[in-house]
Amino acid sequence: MTDATEVAAAASSRDPSVGLAAVASLRGLLESLEELQVTNARSQGWSWQQIAEALRVSRQAVHKKYRRFGF
Template identity: 55%
Template structure:
């Protein structure tokens, strides 16, 4: 789908609210996807590269939560 095919709501309030909702959905999707990958044995560097962010960023954002959830984390990349 090209950018011109993304439906843009006519009302600015709807368009701005869609941005807020998409960010929230993306955050939720990231939480679930990172947890899924780490449970499947991915390493931090792999997850970071797949997300297009630094290893430090992904670790800072998700490590505590996953450790609290009892996910067994790989310490080193293969």
């Protein structure tokens, strides 16, 4: 069995502890990636409105979350 099919087998597991841990780790990864991309966009002069549109969220939501970063 290849690694890829082992992974697919694990992913189809109905064990909640496996599935929930994967969701938690994915959420963490998402937060880090979003932060990197928003930081990069701001440093390239993007407005909050432009960033919000690209992320498909409201301008208020993205501004509220990242304004404490000071950019």
